[in-house]
Amino acid sequence: MVLSRFWLAIFIASIVFVVFTLFSGNSYTIDFVLNGQKGDPILVSEKYIDEVPVFVRDSIQLKADKAMIVNRDLTNPDTTYVYSNKTVKIFSGIQKADGLLPTCKYTLVDLVLPLIAYLAFFCGLMELLIISGATEKLAVVLSPVFVKVFPSIPKNHPSISYMTMNFAANFLGLDSAATPFGLKAMQSLQEINPDKDQASDAQIMFMCLHASGLTLIATSIIGYRAAANASNPADVMLPCIITSFIGTIAAFLIVGIKQKINFKSASLVVALITLIAAIIGLLLYVNHLDLIGKNYFTSNLSALILIAIIAYTLILSMVKEKKFADANTTVYETFVVGANNGVKTGVIIFPYVLGMLVAISLFRNSGLFEIISNWIAFIFSNMGVNKQITDALPVALLRPFSSAGSRGFLIDSMNTFGADSMTGRLSSIFQCSAESTFYVIAVYFGSVNIKNTRYALPIMLWVDLICVVTAIFVASWFF
Known part of the structure; x- marks a missing residue:
């Protein structure tokens, strides 16, 4: 219910604000909200050629492509004058996010289809682990702990092994593996959920622990920092671990x-x-390594572990082939059945992801997010908060809504202020210390058709806030 109301609120508020800016004269067109793509120049005005400044008019008439770029604000993209059919279109600034229709295409082509492929592969592996008996043994080993954290889960329940693999994948930065394991855990927990339309206590606990984002190897963050020419790309790893660990606790x-x-x-x-x-x-081990050693370790550990999981699954399946025969199937057929279930899960979650990302697209392109972000930064700056911290806040504010959007802010902050600046480092910690809350809720609860998420969303947002505050203190302490 909370998620539904929030979704409606940002959707309707964004539409109202877009219409208001159009009729109040603050926007020349709102077509970009529907059809624009991220990075496109925004049309801000259109004039007859005799209405533009003389030097612009003369320059346009001299140029073969009938276009002229004028540096109006060095902190923003250049203003462009384009002459066509007796009028001059004036573009200034760039679009922050894809419009509604490109977002629909992106959700299917660039997000859900790759996700379905990951789901198919890893759900196939999960099916092999189930038939071979590995998940059952893992559940037996971890039951003493999990039954305390999840009292409603029966002892040795299969969901224990699925959750364990999800937590381990997140911990090691294996995002492509974490989601399939997590969805399998949600489906397993749904089987023992007495109210199929409402999130159970166990599902809420699992979701909140998952979304807190405890990560040991922040591979992607290190990669972004290396691309931005950071002197030590891995220097944020320890702050990321501390921040995400406190968020998990x-x-x-x-x-x-x-x-x-x-x-x-x-x-x-x-x-x-x-x-x-x-x-x-x-x-302690990573800390004693030199720069090259750290980069080598962080770039290879996660990949090696993922390959080891795949190899272990296949070898175990070969050794336990008799169990597959007893189940009247083969190893390959079992993998195909699991992969098929993964594809079905991907199809189920598509509408949930689509609805959430379209709402976020409208929210960003309407200008509401930027206004809210600027006001929060203004309030913090007037409270005496360091400007280097307020410059990094857009990453923290957008992270719960969109991983791609906050990643864009992260890269921009490192390019603008420097990867080794306080702003660049703090932005990196913000990016890796929490999950994209609304996307995660849409995917995980959508996969089991849960309509009432109860108190999951408020707690996840509180944890996001705790991670933001912790990141600021940790970054100030380290850097």
Whole structure:
């Protein structure tokens, strides 16, 4: 219900604001909201050729392409005058996001179809692990901890192994594997959900822990920083780990208090200490490496682990081939069945993702997001917050809505202020310390047709806020 109302609110508010700017004269056209593409110049005015400045008119008439570029504001893209059919079109600024119709195409072609391919492959592997008995053994090993965190889940339930693999994939930066494992976990939890239209306690806990984004190897962030010529692309890795770890603990505590979980359980304490020890151990190892060693380690660890998972699954399936025969199937046929289920899941979630991304597209192109972002930055600057911090806030504000959008702000901030600036580093930490909340909710709850997400969205947004505040303190401490 909360998600539905929020979706309606940003959709309607964006449409009203777009229409208002058109009729108030603040916008010349609103076609870009529907058909424009990210990075396109925006049409701001149209005049007859005798109405433009003389030097512009003379220059246009002398140029073969009938176009002229004028530097009006060095902080923004150039203003362009284009003469066509007796009028001069004036373009200034660039579009922040794809329009509604290109977003529809992007959602299907560039987002959902690749996601379906990932789902097909990894769901095929998951089916092999299920038949071979590996998931059952993993569930048995981890049940003592998981039944404390998820009291409503029966002991040794298959969802335990799926959630474990999702958390592990997120931890290692394996985004392409994390989503299929997570969707499989949601489907498994839905089987024991007494109210199929409403999110269960276990599903909410899983979603909030997943969205908190605990990551050890921020491979993509390191890649962006390397491309921006950072002196040490991996220097934000430790701040990212600390920030995401605090976000994960916050998510666990907030949801746990809401669900009355027993935090005094010995198995929970042992599991938490083990996790902290593992993180510290890896950090100590990475910290003693030189720059080349760090880059080599961070770029290869995740890939090697993913390849190891695939190899382990296939070898185990070959060794346990008798189990497949007992189930009246073969290893390859089992993979195909799992892949087919992954494709079906992708088709189910497409409308949910489409609806959310279209609303976000309207929200960004309407100008509302920019106004809100500027006001928040203004408030913080008047509170005495360092300008280097306020310059990075657009990444934090957009991250819950759109990973691609916040990534654009991240790259822009590094290009504008420098990858080794406080703004560039803080933007990097913002980008890697949390998930795209609204996208995640649309995908995961949409995959099991849950209509009432209960308190999942408010808690996930609170965790996002905690990660933002933590990132600011951690970045200020380190840099």
